[in-house]
Amino acid sequence: MTRRRAFLIVQSVLCALAAGLLAAAALSLYFDGAAKQAEGEIFYAMYTREKVEEKLRPILPLLLGSLGMTCGGLILGVRDENLDKPARDDRLLRDLGSIRDRAVHQTAAPKELTLRAAILSLAAVLIIAGILNGGLEEVLAKGAAICMECVGLG
Amino acid sequence: MDKTEHNRAAGQEKFRKPASRGLVQLYAALLYNANLKGFIDGHIYAGDLKAVCVPGLNCYSCPGAVASCPLGALQNALNAAGHTAPWYVLGMLALFGVILGRTICGWICPLGFIQEILHKIPTPKIRKSGGTRKLSYLKYGVLAVFVIALPLIYGVGKGIILPGFCKYICPAGTLEGAVGILQNPVNSSSFFQLKALFTSKWVIMLMIGLACVFCYRSFCRFICPLGAIYGFFNRFALAGVKVNPDRCNSCGQCVMKCPMDVRHVGDHECISCGKCISACAQGAIAFKCGKITLQGPEIGRNADPPSTIQKRKKNGRIAWSIAIAVLVFAVGWFNVIEPVVSKANSSAAAMPMEAETANALGLAVGTEIGSLAPDFSTELLSGETFRLSEHRGQVVIINFWAVTCAPCIQELPYYEQLKTAYPDVEILAVHHKAGAKNAKAFLADKGWDHLDFALDSKEKGILPLLNASDAMPQTIILNKQGAVTYNAQAPLSYNQLEELYKAALTDKTGAPTAEKESIIPKPTAETAAKPFALAGIGLPSNKAVYSVTVVDQNAHPVAGVMLAFCTDTACRNSDYSDENGKITMMLEPDQYHVQVVDLPDGFDGAEEPELYMGPESGEATLTVTRK
Numbered sequence: 088m089t090r091r092r093a094f095l096i097v098q099s100v101l102c103a104l105a106a107g108l109l110a111a112a113a114l115s116l117y118f119d120g121a122a123k124q125a126e127g128e129i130f131y132a133m134y135t136r137e138k139v140e141e142k143l144r145p146i147l148p149l150l151l152g153s154l155g156m157t158c159g160g161l162i163l164g165v166r167d168e169n170l171d172k173p174a175r176d177d178r179l180l181r182d183l184g185s186i187r188d189r190a191v192h193q194t195a196a197p198k199e200l201t202l203r204a205a206i207l208s209l210a211a212v213l214i215i216a217g218i219l220n221g222g223l224e225e226v227l228a229k230g231a232a233i234c235m236e237c238v239g240l241g
Numbered sequence: 242m243d244k245t246e247h248n249r250a251a252g253q254e255k256f257r258k259p260a261s262r263g264l265v266q267l268y269a270a271l272l273y274n275a276n277l278k279g280f281i282d283g284h285i286y287a288g289d290l291k292a293v294c295v296p297g298l299n300c301y302s303c304p305g306a307v308a309s310c311p312l313g314a315l316q317n318a319l320n321a322a323g324h325t326a327p328w329y330v331l332g333m334l335a336l337f338g339v340i341l342g343r344t345i346c347g348w349i350c351p352l353g354f355i356q357e358i359l360h361k362i363p364t365p366k367i368r369k370s371g372g373t374r375k376l377s378y379l380k381y382g383v384l385a386v387f388v389i390a391l392p393l394i395y396g397v398g399k400g401i402i403l404p405g406f407c408k409y410i411c412p413a414g415t416l417e418g419a420v421g422i423l424q425n426p427v428n429s430s431s432f433f434q435l436k437a438l439f440t441s442k443w444v445i446m447l448m449i450g451l452a453c454v455f456c457y458r459s460f461c462r463f464i465c466p467l468g469a470i471y472g473f474f475n476r477f478a479l480a481g482v483k484v485n486p487d488r489c490n491s492c493g494q495c496v497m498k499c500p501m502d503v504r505h506v507g508d509h510e511c512i513s514c515g516k517c518i519s520a521c522a523q524g525a526i527a528f529k530c531g532k533i534t535l536q537g538p539e540i541g542r543n544a545d546p547p548s549t550i551q552k553r554k555k556n557g558r559i560a561w562s563i564a565i566a567v568l569v570f571a572v573g574w575f576n577v578i579e580p581v582v583s584k585a586n587s588s589a590a591a592m593p594m595e596a597e598t599a600n601a602l603g604l605a606v607g608t609e610i611g612s613l614a615p616d617f618s619t620e621l622l623s624g625e626t627f628r629l630s631e632h633r634g635q636v637v638i639i640n641f642w643a644v645t646c647a648p649c650i651q652e653l654p655y656y657e658q659l660k661t662a663y664p665d666v667e668i669l670a671v672h673h674k675a676g677a678k679n680a681k682a683f684l685a686d687k688g689w690d691h692l693d694f695a696l697d698s699k700e701k702g703i704l705p706l707l708n709a710s711d712a713m714p715q716t717i718i719l720n721k722q723g724a725v726t727y728n729a730q731a732p733l734s735y736n737q738l739e740e741l742y743k744a745a746l747t748d749k750t751g752a753p754t755a756e757k758e759s760i761i762p763k764p765t766a767e768t769a770a771k772p773f774a775l776a777g778i779g780l781p782s783n784k785a786v787y788s789v790t791v792v793d794q795n796a797h798p799v800a801g802v803m804l805a806f807c808t809d810t811a812c813r814n815s816d817y818s819d820e821n822g823k824i825t826m827m828l829e830p831d832q833y834h835v836q837v838v839d840l841p842d843g844f845d846g847a848e849e850p851e852l853y854m855g856p857e858s859g860e861a862t863l864t865v866t867r868k
Contacts, residue, residue, distance in 0.1 A: 170366050176369065222328055226293075234313065
């Protein structure tokens with residue numbers, strides 16, 4: 088095994104471990120809290136800043152180690168040597184002959200130009216109709232407050 | 242070294258990397274999140290620009306976000322499709338799609354930028370294959386189910402707000418929104434709301450992040466429904482990577498070297514990253530916007546003439562100068578000018594009379610726990626006027642809600658239930674003026690006759706006066722004296738609401754006798770930030786119930802007696818005894834010395850001057866002497 092390969096494997100393990108530990112920390116806080124709430128403590132907070140900090144503290148050295156290795160790897164130019172090899176896709180290789188015809192051409196066909204103009208006009212009409220029917224206000228109402236369920240808080 | 246070998250294989254002497262793309266991505270991320278002060282003060286931007294969507298995936302609950310997320314707005318619009326057709330958002334998506342297509346993903350999507358940074362972590366990489374190509378169709382399923390079907394079925398069919406993708410999957414919401422909000426100590430109380438939903442979203446975000454380390458743009462390629470939408474427009478989009486068929490020899494280097502799952506240049510998977518431009522030995526590929534070439538072949542066969550390249554570079558420098566000026570203006574506007582203008586326009590201030598009342602009670606005017614809530618008046622939807630000071634002597638609950646907020650909608654029936662069970666409580670539900678039409682439509686058939694509903698503007702009126710949070714629902718509970726006993730952004734269950742109401746009912750903060758007789762522990766900054774660690778309010782988790790029955794010498798119950806429950810360091814005054822002579826207190830388990838504070842006329846003191854109650858909850862009888 089080359090040193091490069093060993094470096095990449097260690098870095099992979101560190102990344103997976105860091106993600107796994109961060110997920111485990113959250114799950115541990117959640118299950119502890121769920122157990123307390125099941126015991127009837129309806130106001131028990133599953134997460135608090137202090138609890139989160141306490142859980143993150145042991146993971147911090149691993150995260151810093153991983154970050155250090157990442158910086159070192161980027162500076163030394165360590166990368167997967169297979170990255171630039173051609174894609175392993177038989178269907179893709181079979182289709183290569185038709186690439187020229189199927190690719191999006193620099194000079195758009197009249198049909199494409201018409202369609203583009205039609206979509207552009209439709210978009211303008213839809214936006215104006217939306218402004219008139221209160222759609223703009225709807226977007227503002229949603230965006231002006233924190234969407235609790237969107238960010239996972241609510 | 243590998244790079245050089247690869248370029249030789251492609252028939253090129255040098256490899257030109259489109260380095261400017263990273264800068265454009267960084268620029269877009271900064272421009273979308275120009276409200277930098279939001280990260281410091283912990284509040285999101287709530288100005289009128291939030292009515293506009295940005296092209297890329299950028300959570301509108303991120304403290305820095307200055308405009309809305311198109312995907313979140315689409316789900317919200319589909320949720321509300323029962324009463325407002327989603328034309329506006331569809332129009333915006335069509336406009337972005339037809340002009341830029343998936344160039345947005347490759348150049349101006351902040352989440353795409355984050356994925357590319359993660360992929361730079363040196364690990365073995367998973368290359369594209371037939372498997373990843375099949376997996377790339379998953380995003381169309383995510384689009385159909387989570388973005389279209391769930392919001393439509395729940396919103397139109399059941400009247401329940403469910404932005405399926407945002408709620409269950411979106412890593413941008415977790416990273417930019419949740420982490421962005423929680424990182425600020427000002428929002429420490431938001432931690433109390435985190436439950437199963439956050440846990441699952443956190444784990445999903447980590448898994449997606451990890452996948453991006455090993456597999457290029459995993460989220461973008463396999464999951465992102467916004468990319469799926471823009472993919473439909475890619476073929477007709479004005480901007481994008483395009484092929485000159487006269488130069489192309491179908492060698493396939495462009496497709497094989499492309500990190501995305503494309504079959505040909507510019508198809509629905511192409512994000513116009515431009516890697517194919519440098520991979521093409523024929524100089525057949527260029528990045529164009531209409532007839533303007535933004536990036537063309539600069540080296541090798543069929544390269545553009547030096548004069549064209551120089552002209553393009555000069556135009557690029559001009560474009561960058563304009564772009565930087567726009568960014569500087571945006572940062573200045575959102576962080577310096579706009580806050581000053583908003584503050585000047587705001588008329589929110591406590592009424593002078595309230596300051597006098599607060600001074601008399603020894604309280605500060607404010608919305609922190611233990612402060613006297615500022616007085617205000619507002620017009621209700623019923624047409625009547627609500628004035629807070631007219632409800633002194635009642636427990637008042639003020640709830641901030643929005644028709645677009647699912648937890649708010651789930652919680653509102655509990656307030657109606659509480660009001661039905663305890664008619665003495667006054668409940669005011671306040672909605673932002675934006676979205677008023679939908680709020681009225683929502684309330685029309687609910688029959689919640691016991692609640693008072695009001696509409697208010699975010700710049701003037703109750704919302705700024707009570708320092709309402711950006712997060713909803715928020716509930717403020719005032720005791721009979723108008724002092725704040727609870728203030729938090731969290732959805733409440735009925736049991737929690739009832740407990741908090743009962744606690745406010747017995748809370749004596751601001752009561753004249755309390756001022757003279759007892760020492761009420763003032764909330765610290767730390768406890769004030771925590772919704773459930775309220776100073777002096779009984780909580781079931783760490784409180785015990787102490788019950789005293791006050792009787793006279795003939796064992797008849799005596800009403801109108803106030804007691805003080807004292808430890809070595811502080812006293813808590815009780816409410817007056819009821820007609821059964823009963824006084825109930827929820828206190829921290831401790832040794833309490835119970836003293837008489839106030840007696841009705843005709844009584845001159847307790848028979849036993851010393852009454853002690855132990856750390857465990859319990860009952861006792863106190864006999865007072867009738868003259």
